[in-house]
Amino acid sequence: xxxxxxxxxxxxxxxxxxxxxxxxxxxxxxxxxxxxxxxxxxxxxxxxxxxxxxxxxxxxxxxxxxxxxxxxxxxxxxxxxxxxxxxxxxxxxxxxxxxxxxxxxxxxxxxxxxxxxxxxxxxxxxxxxxxxxxxxxxxxxxxxxxxxxxxxxxxxxxxxxxxxxxxxxxxxxxxxxxxxxxxxxxxxxxxxxxxxxxxxxxxxxxxxxxxxxxxxxxxxxxxxxxxxxxxxxxxxxxxxxxxxxxxxxxxxxxxxxxxxxxxxxxxxxxxxxxxxxxxxxxxxxxxxxxxxxxxxxxxxxxxxxxxxxxxxxxxxxxxxxxxxxxxxxxxxxxxxxxxxxxxxxxxxxxxxxxxxxxxxxxxxxxxxxxxxxxxxxxxxxxxxxxxxxxxxxxxxxxxxxxxxxxxxxxxxxxxxxxxxxxxxxxxxxxxxxxxxxxxxxxxxxxxxxxxxxxxxxxxxxxxxxxxxxxxxxxxxxxxxxxxxxxxxxxxxxxxxxxxxxxxxxxxxxxxxxxxxxxxxxxxxxxxxxxxxxxxxx
Ligand SMILES: Cc1cc2nc3c(=O)[nH]c(=O)nc-3n(C[C@H](O)[C@H](O)[C@H](O)COP(=O)(O)OP(=O)(O)OC[C@H]3O[C@@H](n4cnc5c(N)ncnc54)[C@H](O)[C@@H]3O)c2cc1C
Ligand SMILES: NC(=O)c1ccc[n+]([C@@H]2O[C@H](COP(=O)([O-])OP(=O)(O)OC[C@H]3O[C@@H](n4cnc5c(N)ncnc54)[C@H](OP(=O)(O)O)[C@@H]3O)[C@@H](O)[C@H]2O)c1
Numbered sequence: 001x002x003x004x005x006x007x008x009x010x011x012x013x014x015x016x017x018x019x020x021x022x023x024x025x026x027x028x029x030x031x032x033x034x035x036x037x038x039x040x041x042x043x044x045x046x047x048x049x050x051x052x053x054x055x056x057x058x059x060x061x062x063x064x065x066x067x068x069x070x071x072x073x074x075x076x077x078x079x080x081x082x083x084x085x086x087x088x089x090x091x092x093x094x095x096x097x098x099x100x101x102x103x104x105x106x107x108x109x110x111x112x113x114x115x116x117x118x119x120x121x122x123x124x125x126x127x128x129x130x131x132x133x134x135x136x137x138x139x140x141x142x143x144x145x146x147x148x149x150x151x152x153x154x155x156x157x158x159x160x161x162x163x164x165x166x167x168x169x170x171x172x173x174x175x176x177x178x179x180x181x182x183x184x185x186x187x188x189x190x191x192x193x194x195x196x197x198x199x200x201x202x203x204x205x206x207x208x209x210x211x212x213x214x215x216x217x218x219x220x221x222x223x224x225x226x227x228x229x230x231x232x233x234x235x236x237x238x239x240x241x242x243x244x245x246x247x248x249x250x251x252x253x254x255x256x257x258x259x260x261x262x263x264x265x266x267x268x269x270x271x272x273x274x275x276x277x278x279x280x281x282x283x284x285x286x287x288x289x290x291x292x293x294x295x296x297x298x299x300x301x302x303x304x305x306x307x308x309x310x311x312x313x314x315x316x317x318x319x320x321x322x323x324x325x326x327x328x329x330x331x332x333x334x335x336x337x338x339x340x341x342x343x344x345x346x347x348x349x350x351x352x353x354x355x356x357x358x359x360x361x362x363x364x365x366x367x368x369x370x371x372x373x374x375x376x377x378x379x380x381x382x383x384x385x386x387x388x389x390x391x392x393x394x395x396x397x398x399x400x401x402x403x404x405x406x407x408x409x410x411x412x413x414x415x416x417x418x419x420x421x422x423x424x425x426x427x428x429x430x431x432x433x434x435x436x437x438x439x440x441x442x443x444x445x446x447x448x449x450x451x452x453x454x455x456x457x458x459x460x461x462x463x464x465x466x467x468x469x470x471x472x473x474x475x476x477x478x479x480x481x482x483x484x485x486x487x488x489x490x491x492x493x494x495x496x497x498x499x500x501x502x503x504x505x506x507x508x509x510x511x512x513x514x515x516x517x518x519x520x521x522x523x524x525x526x527x528x529x530x531x532x533x534x535x536x537x
């Protein structure tokens with residue numbers, strides 16, 4: 001009988017390369033995984049080894065991300081990333097919201113693009129076209145760069161937030177089917193806002209979730225918009241594209257929102273002269289007529305009226321339709337099999353045309369009770385109730401930011417968690433915009449909601465925001481913090497989240513007897529310990 005001798009460990013990194021034994025064996029293992037054992041492998045020269053080492057150390061990258069601030073413009077973020085490896089520049093190109101819409105956080109999305117396990121460069125919804133453009137150009141740079149592998153980047157076992165091939169409904173790449181049950185408006189007539197409480201039945205999907213998670217929704221475009229586009233193309237509803245009616249493809253498969261660069265490229269191919277120049281300029285991110293920000297797909301076709309790309313080429317030039325995420329506003333423990341959202345309908349007018357936010361208006365008006373849709377649960381990363389049910393919590397959620405906190409409160413009620421609960425809610429006007437007022441008042445009466453602090457921004461002559469209310473009750477807030485309370489913030493990422501953090505720093509300085517620097521360090525430490533968590537968008 002032939003005795004199989006185990007293969008000797010593959011020695012790719014030479015003994016003379018400047019690594020510790022541990023580093024050498026890790027790198028050997030890493031490269032052994034990359035190359036087929038059937039291939040002849042030439043050990044790296046000491047110079048190549050050194051180049052890898054440089055990569056392993058991150059090309060002088062210190063691992064810090066000073067650009068990780070969602071309020072910082074792209075140009076400033078890219079400036080801070082100058083001199084860093086391409087994968088780090090890719091991270092700086094992301095919108096820095098860690099919102100999870102791409103299926104990763106900002107760091108992990110950049111790593112998987114750099115290690116080429118994710119080919120889609122257009123998944124950063126809040127970053128929009130400018131992020132996609134920057135990623136494309138960095139990717140081209142990466143392709144041209146000499147093949148020095150950045151070991152941590154290439155080896156990073158960064159998986160999508162949830163494995164795509166797993167159970168349906170656990171990632172954007174493998175949605176489950178839910179049934180739309182109902183909607184009701186949570187602001188009263190007279191409000192400047194239009195916000196809906198939306199309910200789904202999850203029994204068919206068999207999905208569960210924990211409070212703090214978000215819900216991904218695959219919406220369909222507006223039929224009126226689709227039909228206008230079909231008319232602009234001079235096509236018919238039944239025109240076939242890849243074996244499907246064009247109308248169906250435009251309704252469900254492609255984004256009709258910002259016109260992508262590829263659409264302008266296509267237009268430049270099928271037109272000439274000044275039109276062609278203009279389309280080329282738009283395709284490369286220039287704004288020749290100062291209207292680029294307003295050009296959705298229909299507006300682009302109207303701008304180049306008379307240009308009629310072939311429907312097949314047209315569809316190919318569009319981006320796939322992306323799901324949208326919403327904070328879950330219900331608790332599985334309180335209402336198993338049911339899930340609710342709190343959704344502000346996005347509607348605005350540009351020129352003479354009404355524009356509709358895709359998913360928010362789909363939920364507000366285009367889906368009917370009993371209809372089904374594709375959905376998934378996006379697990380929260382670092383946003384959830386404290387493990388100890390006795391821990392007091394302070395929740396700050398103006399506008400739709402209340403969504404996860406309604407869920408927290410229902411969960412604490414269902415699980416009889418004894419911890420104290422304090423909610424800061426604010427919106428425009430007390431008369432029209434006090435979402436869930438009956439529920440919240442009942443929770444207050446029952447003692448579940450220990451404190452309810454409200455801030456109405458348009459009731460008085462001066463704006464008054466949640467952080468103004470926080471400052472008013474700063475001493476009590478500090479006492480809760482001193483008792484170990486966890487702080488949660490949800491809602492607007494651009495302004496509110498920063499202003500609330502500033503208020504917390506000021507309260508810490510004033511009532512915690514600290515200098516501003518010490519107070520900043522205290523709040524940073526709360527974040528590090530998971531006692532200050534944000535879900536902002
Ligand atoms: C983790 C997470 C949780 C979220 N939770 C909630 C939630 O609980 N409730 C909620 O309502 N939303 C929530 N959102 C936001 C939500 O995902 C969508 O972004 C939002 O509903 C808009 O999507 P849409 O498809 O309706 O609009 P889109 O079709 O995406 O259109 C929105 C875009 O329209 C443009 N736009 C909007 N208003 C104007 C204007 N006045 N003028 C010009 N352009 C404009 C902007 O470019 C904007 O990005 C959350 C987002 C994340 C990432
Ligand atoms: N991507 C999208 O298209 C989309 C869709 C929906 C919501 N959003 C964003 O999601 C967030 C939530 O929207 P929403 O409709 O729930 O409510 P919102 O617009 O955030 O308003 C809620 C309350 O917050 C107040 N506010 C404004 N600036 C503030 C600040 N710096 N600090 C504290 N409070 C502040 C508002 O006051 P005033 O308005 O009176 O100043 C209002 O009273 C917003 O950023 C909104 O733009 C984005």
